[in-house]
Amino acid sequence: MSARDEGRVGSRREARERAIELGYEAHTRGFTVDEILESLPLAPEPYAVVLLRAAEVERSRADQLIKDTAKGWTLERMAAMDLLVMRLAIGEMLTTDVPTGVILAEAVDLASRYSTDESGRFVNGVLSAIAKEVRS
Numbered sequence: 001m002s003a004r005d006e007g008r009v010g011s012r013r014e015a016r017e018r019a020i021e022l023g024y025e026a027h028t029r030g031f032t033v034d035e036i037l038e039s040l041p042l043a044p045e046p047y048a049v050v051l052l053r054a055a056e057v058e059r060s061r062a063d064q065l066i067k068d069t070a071k072g073w074t075l076e077r078m079a080a081m082d083l084l085v086m087r088l089a090i091g092e093m094l095t096t097d098v099p100t101g102v103i104l105a106e107a108v109d110l111a112s113r114y115s116t117d118e119s120g121r122f123v124n125g126v127l128s129a130i131a132k133e134v135r136s
Contacts (some may be wrong), residue, residue, distance in 0.1 A: 014097075015047035016088070016106050020114060023052060023084045032056070054091030055084075062090035069129045070122075081115035082123055089127050093134055100131045 022044060026036040033052045037043070055062070063075060066086055075083060089107035092098055104127055112120035 004007060011045060012047055013106060014104060015045040016051060016110060018044045018111055019055075019088055020081075020097040022048065023055065023088060024081065026052075027080060027135060037093060050096070051088050051092055054095040055087045056091075058075040058091040058094050059087060061094070062087045065090060065130045065133070067104050070126050079086060079115050082111055082119050085111045085115070085119075085123055086127060086130075089123075090134070091133060104128060104131060 022033075022036050022040075023033070026033060029036070031039070033049075037049065037052075043049070056104045066078075066083070067075060070078070085107050089103050092103050093100065104124065107127055108120045108124045111123040115123075
């Protein structure tokens, strides 16, 4: 991996983290992506905006995929951060060419760091099954 690639990977990782933070803020404040972005004094990394918009556009499909995959779980019963991480990851799977393994690893890492002790395993199981369906 070249220094240029490492910078891109690092910046995408940071963009995912920023997208999670902004997505959570939008969720708790009842804002749309545009409303949360307009409220910021500085624009976030461009890839964070790509992820937020993808999650917003693909939200209905993502929610249906999550409901169909997470047997015995309702969206309301899931930790808000788990749901947000999965929506962002599914949006990224559906709208970018980022390798599936990278998306899954980043989602599991974010869920593990920002949510419950069991979130990493839960998010990994749900997203792995969804990835098999939406990315062949």
